[in-house]
Structures are given as structure tokens and as C-alpha cells.
Amino acid sequence: MIRAFVVFGALVLSAFAWGTYTGAGYVQYEEIRDVPKSIRNNPGVYRSVYSRVPHK
């Protein structure tokens, strides 16, 4: 039991330390690669994944 708790605690603390270091968190987002540079000049051409989310 003690050994299991030591292993468990080590895993939890490792995850916490790693998550804290890398700024881990949960948020709904999409990572899209190779977005064209032209967006800076013509932002309207970009089609956001979240632009059609139903809302009030």
C-alpha cells in the first residue's frame, strides 16, 4: 500500500510539475497549421472553426 501510494504520489506530482511548467490546461481550441501570411492583410478570408458556434 505504501509503495503504491509513493508511486501514485510521484506520478501526480510529476504530472503537476510538468503541467505547471508547460502551462497545461483545458480549453476548447483547434491548432491549425500553415495559415497563409495573407491573412494579416485580408483577415476576412480566414475561416475560423468556431465562427459558426450556435449562441444566443
Add this chain to the structure above:
Amino acid sequence: MVKVNCPSCGASVAFQSSVSILAVCEHCNSTLVRHDINVEDVGKMATLQIDGSPLQPGVLGEYKGVGFSVVGRIQLRYDRGIWNEWHLMFSDGRSGWLGEAGGTYAVSFLRKIDSPIPSFETLEGGMNLQLRDQKFQVQNVESARCIAGQGELPFRVAGGYEAPVADLLGDQGSFATLDYSEDEPLVFIGEYVEFDDLHLSNLREFESWSNNSSPKVRAFQCVQCGGAVTQRGLLQTTSVVCPSCGAVIDVSDENLKVLSTFEAKTKVKPAIPLGTRGTFPDGEFELIGFLQRFVTVEGVDYHWREYLLFNPYKGFRWLSEYNGHWNYIKSTWHRPSMLGDGDTRYKGRTFRHFQSATAKVDYVIGEFYWRVQQGESCLVSDFIDPPRMLSVENTEGDISYSVGEYMEPEAIADAFKLTTPLPTRIGVGATQPSPLNKAASRVGELALAFLAIALAIQLATLAFSQNKLVYQKELAYMPADAERSRVTEVFELNGRASNVMVRTRANVTNAWIYLSMALINDDTGTAYDFGREIGYYFGTDSDGAWSEGSQTDAVYLPHVPAGHYYLRVEPEGTVPATYMVQIYRDVPRWWMFLVTVGAIVVFPAVVLWMKRSFEFRRWSESDHPMGKFMSTGGEDDE
């Protein structure tokens, strides 16, 4: 030392102690009384009754660092058997007494008491007395009879004289004896001591105990049925039960009088055979008696079994067994102090009251140090401090105390080298140590250590995070705009890959605005695409003012590498609004710390729950069952 010749037989008789005035000639049993220069033969001393005492004149010992030798004794008969008072000559010149019977040892000294002593007639059990700043309680009042004297003694003794005495028990194993056999009561004050603490030598040897030979028994025929009866207690036991007819035979009576007869409906077979010897931490003991007792609670009889163990030097011990749980029990003369809440305190430890009930004997075999009788009952109160138990037995005002300690069945089997299985353990024993005690303590320590580490990580994060505002801009939104999308200037995110907080604030009231955003890496073309809605409503109704939502929002994008970024924002809404966008880099957060704390605490919480479940089961058969906050689970913990 003074040596004289016996006037009767001429043998040399020594007075080793200067305080001795009487000596019994070893050769002719004449009683010699010493005067200034002469000795007087006052007649033959009565014959000592053969007993099983391990002491004898010439025994050497030590008490509180001072050596002594045994120079004589008075043998007394009490209602419960024979008691010896051995006269001690200490190396520092003092004279003392070592009371001994059935493995109980008590050292005492004659003390002068200035305060008045109550008369013998006014004494009764339970009465409190104070002698020389010490508080005592009267335990026993009776008239003992002197059987005979032996060796040298500090006063004149003759067999047959009556000695009205009262035994008093004090705190911490202290005791006092009030001897009313003379005009002025004699007061002896001392304490009970352990055999091993006296470091005795030159002890009497018992054939079957001194040379590892097999147990020796005395065999005789039952006077009631003629069946074979054996006695193993070496004259230290008082009654023997015939295994054939259940007759309780008084072996202290030369005619082997039958005291009573047990009429058991069913015979109970001991789990350990009588005559078996076992090795325990305080010595080797032989099983000589077995009895079954029971208590009745709410119409249900609960039976348990007790095994009497014997060692001629150390006296008696008990093994009790209930539902496969064993306790090794020893009498104690340390009177516990009762606490106000019903618990008791003994040798610096608090024992919680477990149960009190009237216990009755319903089956016996073997031999005992008292005159056991069928149906004899006593009020038993058990107090526990697992793995220890303190028991108080009250038999018609005669109070005795004993302490027991839980023994694992495997340890019992090992002690007796048993090959047959012992009763299966059922449930949780009253004194069974919780297997989780050590683990729970260790888990608690580890949990604290883990929490400390987690806190240290969190504090380090708070101290060393950038938490830096890298960009902010206020933008405007008009629903009628042909192009709603906006991009910010390029800003730089430094350091390791860490989070980015995008905080937005919009001046919407009773309206909403939806911001479809993308944090785009200008160097690599990687976009982090997400959407947030800001809505804020307020008003009043029959319950008063109300509000809903907020004009601000924050989102944390994880693990964003360093680089040059800009933000694309595409608002959507029904009303015009201005909104502020702020970009923060490497922002410390608490949620992970709280999740970590929760995860760490879960483990000890489970262990605590299991530990409490164990205690719940332990106390379920006590007078104080715990609240039914959980299921008791299975019964068999094997």
C-alpha cells in the same frame, strides 16, 4: 551472624539477621527463641504444608538494587489457598518480607504509622484508607491461619494462630497489609513485583521444569467416579475437574473433597490439548486448565474460551479465545484509575470501555487455582487500547485486574508448536490491532510530504512565472460593418512553451458579443483557433435586482511556443460594442494545484475510511457500537 546449638538436638542453628528472634531448627523442628545470650526452646514447630512454592531458605535476590537473602517464612492459609511470607535479610541490614503465592510476588516492610488504624471489625472491601501519604483501597478482609514457620523470623510464631488481616491495594502496584494478630495492628507497606525483577537464584528446582524433561503430572482416581484425574499444577492449584464425571475436586484437601459437579450438556474440546507447553515472551507455560464462559446479551449467549497456563516460578497466565481471536492475559496489581467518561487509565495509557457483562462458567476441564464452580459468575468489564485489554472482574466485591494483549493465531500455533488448525478467525477482535494503523500513519506522513512538494512547486511557479502583459488593444464592432474581422499588430511571446491568457472585455449590457479568435504564429503559420462569448444581462423582477453573465472573459491557451504572434478577431453580435483584448504570457494558475491536492488527499481518505470501517466492525459487538455510517462489509477477514 550468630550461631547457637539447638537445646533439643544439639544441631547448629544460625541467626543470620540481627532482627531475628526466632529460628526453627532444621533437624528437630524445635522453635528456638533468642534472648540476650541464650536461646529458649519453646516447643516443636508445626509441620509446614507441602506446597509448590519455588522459594526456599537460602534464595538470593535483589530488590531495587539491594541484595537480599531469604532466611525464613511464615506459611499462612487463606480462604483461597496457601500464602507464604518469606523473611528477607537485606545486605543493608534491613529486614523485609516477600509475600508469594501462585506466582504473585510482593515485597513489603514493617512501617510505623502514627495515624490511627481502623479496627478490624470496621473494615470492609472498597474502603479507602490513607497510610503515610499513600492512598489505599481495602481489597480483602479475612482471618488467615498460620500453618507453621520456617527458618528465622523477627517475632514469635506458632502454628495454628489466627491472623486477622486486611489486604489493601494502592496506586502503581503498591499494597499494604494490616495485621491484627497483635494488640497494636502491624502495618506492612510495599509493592507487587515481577518475578524476573527480583533476579532470584538458588530457587527450588522442579524436576520437569529444570531440565527440559517432559511435563510431570500427579495422577489419582476421582473420588466420585473412579476415573483417572491428573494434576499438573505442582501443588499451586486448588481444584481439579474430573474429565470423566465433571466433579470439581479440592486438591488442597487431603481427602480430595468433591466441591461440585459440572453437568455440561455438550463437551467442549479445547483447541490446545491440556498438558501442552508453549513458549511466550515471558517464559514457558504449561496448559493446565480450560473453561468456557458466556455472557447473555439481549437473550443471546456469547461464548468464549479461556486456557489457564502455569509456570511454577512465574505463576499463571491466561489465553482467551473468541471467534478465533486470542489474547494473552496476565493478572496485574496496578490498580487502574477510572475516568469520568467511563474509560480507565492504566500505566499512563487510556483504555476505552468496551463492554461490561455478567460472565458465567458453563464448562471446565483441568485444574485451577481457585475452587471453580459451575455457574459461578462475575461482573466483567473490559477496556481496550488495542492490542491491549484491561479487564476488571468483580466477584462479590472481590475485585481483580488483568491485562491482555492480542496474539495472532499463527503466534499461538507457533508457541505451542501445534499441527492442528486453530479456530477460524471471524470478524474483528476487540483488541485486534488494525492492519491499517501503521500504513495509515505512513500514508498520512507521505501525504503531507506530497502536499508540501506540491505547494513548493506552486509557490515556485508563482515566483518565477512571467505573468506578463505582452499586448493589448481596444477594438470596435459595428454590426453593419462589411468586414468585421480585425488583426492586431505582431507581438512577441518569449521564454519556454507555456500558456497564453487571452482576456477580453466588452461593454455589452443586456446583449452579447461572440468573438471568434485565432492566435496566429507569424513565423510558422500555426494558428490556435477558438471562440468566446461575452454576455451581460441585468434587470429587476419580483425578487429584486438580478444580473447574469459578465463583461469580461479569459481563456488560457496551453503550451504555446515562443515566437511572433498576432491575433485575428472576428466579432459577431446584434449591437455595436467596443472590446478590449489583452494577451498575457506564462500566467500561473491554481486549478492544477487544487486538482493535485485533491488527488493526493484521495488516497489517505480511502485508507482512513478503511481504518474506520475496521474500527466500526471492532466496536459492533461492544456496549458502544459506532454510528451506522457505512456497511460493515464481509465478516471473514481471513
